[in-house]
Amino acid sequence: xxxxxxxxxxxxxxxxxxxxxxxxxxxxxxxxxxxxxxxxxxxxxxxxxxxxxxxxxxxxxxxxxxxxxxxxxxxxxxxxxxxxxxxxxxxxxxxxxxxxxxxxxxxxxxxxxxxxxxxxxxxxxxxxxxxxxxxxxxxxxxxxxxxxxxxxxxxxxxxxxxxxxxxxxxxxxxxxxxxxxxxxxxxxxxxxxxxxxxxxxxxxxxxxxxxxxxxxxxxxxxxxxxxxxxxxxxxxxxxxxxxxxxxxxxxxxxxxxxxxxxxxxxxxxxxxxxxxxxxxxxxxxxxxxxxxxxxxxxxxxxxxxxxxxxxxxxxxxxxxxxxxxxxxxxxxxxxxxxxxxxxxxxxxxxxxxxxxxxxxxxxxxxxxxxxxxxxxxxxxxxxxxxxxxxxxxxxxxxxxxxxxxxxx
Numbered sequence: 310x311x312x313x314x315x316x317x318x319x320x321x322x323x324x325x326x327x328x329x330x331x332x333x334x335x336x337x338x339x340x341x342x343x344x345x346x347x348x349x350x351x352x353x354x355x356x357x358x359x360x361x362x363x364x365x366x367x368x369x370x371x372x373x374x375x376x377x378x379x380x381x382x383x384x385x386x387x388x389x390x391x392x393x394x395x396x397x398x399x400x401x402x403x404x405x406x407x408x409x410x411x412x413x414x415x416x417x418x419x420x421x422x423x424x425x426x427x428x429x430x431x432x433x434x435x436x437x438x439x440x441x442x443x444x445x446x447x448x449x450x451x452x453x454x455x456x457x458x459x460x461x462x463x464x465x466x467x468x469x470x471x472x473x474x475x476x477x478x479x480x481x482x483x484x485x486x487x488x489x490x491x492x493x494x495x496x497x498x499x500x501x502x503x504x505x506x507x508x509x510x511x512x513x514x515x516x517x518x519x520x521x522x523x524x525x526x527x528x529x530x531x532x533x534x535x536x537x538x539x540x541x542x543x544x545x546x547x548x549x550x551x552x553x554x555x556x557x558x559x560x561x562x563x564x565x566x567x568x569x570x571x572x573x574x575x576x577x578x579x580x581x582x583x584x585x586x587x588x589x590x591x592x593x594x595x596x597x598x599x600x601x602x603x604x605x606x607x608x609x610x611x612x613x614x615x616x617x618x619x620x621x622x623x624x625x626x627x628x629x630x631x632x633x634x635x636x637x638x639x640x641x642x643x644x645x646x647x648x649x650x651x652x653x654x655x656x657x658x659x660x661x662x663x664x665x666x667x668x669x670x671x672x673x674x675x676x677x678x679x680x681x682x683x684x685x686x687x688x689x690x691x692x693x694x695x696x697x698x699x700x701x702x703x704x705x706x707x708x709x710x711x712x713x714x715x716x717x
Contacts, residue, residue, distance in 0.1 A: 322484070326427050328451075329454060329477070357410060369420060373423065373425055374650075375510075383495055390482065392418060396413075432633035440630070445573050445630045449567055452567035507643065511647060526628060528652070528654065537614075537618070550610075569623035589623045596617040597684065600617065
């Protein structure tokens, strides 16, 4: 496939799709202070809107990954981007909570369906020695997409919440059109996979234990990332930082996340996998300890925020690369989709856990401290994951034959 279509073109289009995803992941949070007064929504109702999008993301990742194995990666990606675009635009046209909940849920379905596909496409079109690098780099698209939204809100402070949703809707539709005409057709082993049970896709050919470890690791790191992304401003205000200092600290977290994909992509190409995984998790643990020790020092807290963004996001991006390598072509969309779905579950649970701890104890440090057991547990599982294993088939022939046997 890569001989017919330049791998760079596939990567560029998938990166563009990732930018759209990153934008939409943050748009409701940035727009909330603008639409909440207009629609008469309180904090709890705004939280429901975030949850609706998160549930849509979770279901979209599970469904989109499986459908990609059944009908093809390109049509599912294009459909996912169109769904994301249409319902993002529709979010700008609502007049009540029920309609906005429905629109954000449906937009989340499209958003969730796109990610497993762009990860699988980059894996299947990259040269074998650059697969991990490019899949990990692809992860940076989402923080950059969020950064674009942040930049727009700074440059155009009067930008309406409707305009934010319109921009988040038109962009994925434009990218979907480009993908339809510029992406290659990805082969589908329909006869084998359509008869194979879901259980085989996830656990067949010795993938059961690695899949379990991958889900545990992904869940722990996703909870950690979500806690920081959603609650860091509140945690900093609880430490008596003013709004300007809080904004600078949050910016450092975002910058760290945006830089991590490219940095860890290059490291993955040059160093052993176990060393790179160890570096990401050790750095994340060090970031937590520094955040706890930073107190009211803005410099120390900003450095800790950058470290957490860099190492936690880097670990998450490395896991995307692992997932696409673990599953052979015939079931790659399904396996990657469930891994992404596990991460989306963590993204829903993380803010809930942080909010519970803050409400129960009133101590911001307790919400940060809970990251340590999550990172230590996932450190153990990721080191086990990064041990020697048989590589997945890139053409899926072996998996297709095994799937046919399993179905038969």
